[in-house]
Amino acid sequence: MVVPAHTSVLVVDDSKTMIRIVCNLLRQIGFSTIDEAADGNGALDLMQNKAYGVVISDWNMEPMTGLKLLQHVRADERLKKTPFIMVTAESAVDNVIAAKKAGVNDYIVKPFNAETLKSKLVSVLGHF
Amino acid sequence: MAASGPTNGQLTQSGMADVLPSIAEITRLLEHLQQVQDEVRSIRPQEIGASHIPSANDQLGTVLKTNETAAGNILDCCEQLQAIANDAAGEVRERLLGIIGHLFEACDFQDLTGQRIRLVRLAFDNIDHKIASILTALGLGGASPRKPPQTAWQPLAPSAGSLLAAELERLAACMQRIRADVVSIGPGAERGASLRAMNDQLLAVIDNATSSANRILTACEQLDGVAKQMPGLRGRRISAVIARIYEACSFQDLTSQKVAKVVSLLSEIETKIDHLALALGVHPEQDAPPAEVTAAELMEKPNDISLLKGPPVPGEGMEQSEIDRLLAQG
Numbered sequence: 001m002v003v004p005a006h007t008s009v010l011v012v013d014d015s016k017t018m019i020r021i022v023c024n025l026l027r028q029i030g031f032s033t034i035d036e037a038a039d040g041n042g043a044l045d046l047m048q049n050k051a052y053g054v055v056i057s058d059w060n061m062e063p064m065t066g067l068k069l070l071q072h073v074r075a076d077e078r079l080k081k082t083p084f085i086m087v088t089a090e091s092a093v094d095n096v097i098a099a100k101k102a103g104v105n106d107y108i109v110k111p112f113n114a115e116t117l118k119s120k121l122v123s124v125l126g127h128f
Numbered sequence: 129m130a131a132s133g134p135t136n137g138q139l140t141q142s143g144m145a146d147v148l149p150s151i152a153e154i155t156r157l158l159e160h161l162q163q164v165q166d167e168v169r170s171i172r173p174q175e176i177g178a179s180h181i182p183s184a185n186d187q188l189g190t191v192l193k194t195n196e197t198a199a200g201n202i203l204d205c206c207e208q209l210q211a212i213a214n215d216a217a218g219e220v221r222e223r224l225l226g227i228i229g230h231l232f233e234a235c236d237f238q239d240l241t242g243q244r245i246r247l248v249r250l251a252f253d254n255i256d257h258k259i260a261s262i263l264t265a266l267g268l269g270g271a272s273p274r275k276p277p278q279t280a281w282q283p284l285a286p287s288a289g290s291l292l293a294a295e296l297e298r299l300a301a302c303m304q305r306i307r308a309d310v311v312s313i314g315p316g317a318e319r320g321a322s323l324r325a326m327n328d329q330l331l332a333v334i335d336n337a338t339s340s341a342n343r344i345l346t347a348c349e350q351l352d353g354v355a356k357q358m359p360g361l362r363g364r365r366i367s368a369v370i371a372r373i374y375e376a377c378s379f380q381d382l383t384s385q386k387v388a389k390v391v392s393l394l395s396e397i398e399t400k401i402d403h404l405a406l407a408l409g410v411h412p413e414q415d416a417p418p419a420e421v422t423a424a425e426l427m428e429k430p431n432d433i434s435l436l437k438g439p440p441v442p443g444e445g446m447e448q449s450e451i452d453r454l455l456a457q458g
Contacts (some may be wrong), residue, residue, distance in 0.1 A: 017238040026231050046237040060436050091445035096454050107451050111236045114229045
């Protein structure tokens with residue numbers, strides 16, 4: 001499967017620095033349609049109006065965390081098939097299990113590099 | 129207590145004999161409390177909330193601001209380099225893009241530092257709250273200290289036996305709560321609030337900053353090599369960007385210095401809490417750790433908030449490869 005460069009990516013993180021890092025790494029990988037949100041509520045608002053090829057979300061955000069966002073996405077008939085990658089510093093086994101149970105497609109632990117991000121996108125979207 | 133009950137407001141002889149041990153016990157507890165109050169006064173634990181924690185929070189606030197500015201400046205530089213790379217071609221372009229990628233990755237120190245410092249600040253708030261609670265319970269807190277517990281005594285009167293029993297229970301519960309508060313902030317306490325965990329997080333902040341600065345400086349040296357291969361304006365533009373990145377790397381020195389001061393303040397807080405524990409006869413290391421939630425329980429009912437622990441300190445947490453294996457399991 002080849003993922004077109006115009007596949008829309010939604011990056012969700014409350015850290016402006018991380019948003020800039022992830023967005024720039026995505027551009028380096030070849031994605032050009034990238035939107036951003038500062039928390040789960042903002043992400044859901046965007047998702048109501050646009051279909052995204054993949055969501056890349058931090059976990060630790062307020063008021064809606066990444067896990068809650070994932071649970072909302074999976075509970076929504078229209079959004080539930082959207083691939084979802086959690087990118088977080090939370091690396092305890094409990095967190096990974098909770099994310100898996102909620103239906104996460106992949107899980108990246110911070111700090112990460114462009115290679116890891118690319119390999120997870122490939123595993124979720126197919127080769128590109 | 130029927131046999132010792134009052135008759136017309138008077139205790140019977142046998143009733144008096146029944147309550148005497150309780151009176152003796154309350155007297156002993158109050159004398160003990162008085163001694164504890166005197167010892168605690170001499171330790172001056174209120175300094176923790178009045179000066180140590182505000183000073184530590186100021187230092188950490190500066191670290192947050194410095195890191196945010198530095199990361200922002202380095203990312204600005206990365207984006208300028210990206211524009212230069214887009215104009216270049218062939219091997220030079222590829223090399224530039226590779227180096228820029230490493231620079232982007234290295235900027236994650238700001239996010240991790242922010243998360244670790246948030247954890248430490250929460251723990252400071254917890255300590256402040258617990259110390260205030262201990263001082264209030266001992267009748268030593270606030271601008272107008274609460275009167276010590278003995279003022280709650282009632283004179284021997286109807287239901288004197290019940291009152292004594294209730295007072296004994298109240299005193300015991302008060303001491304229990306004070307001890308629990310000391311235990312919960314001491315070195316033997318659970319991870320979230322303990323001084324040892326705070327210390328580990330602070331040391332991890334220094335490690336993160338040092339490691340990121342080294343990665344950024346390595347990338348700069350590689351960039352310098354590329355700049356030398358690009359004569360003319362583009363080479364000079366890259367050199368100018370490198371100079372700005374070097375300037376931004378001063379965040380590492382400032383972070384280390386400020387965090388070292390907080391570590392030192394934490395050590396003073398630890399000393400005070402140790403003395404407080406000693407005064408109260410508490411041995412935090414004997415405190416049993418809290419029961420952990422099992423993975424099976426989590427699968428049944430994951431609790432989003434309780435799962436948020438922040439970045440792990442070295443030696444804790446799972447590696448990416450372990451996470452990948454866990455996710456791959458059916």
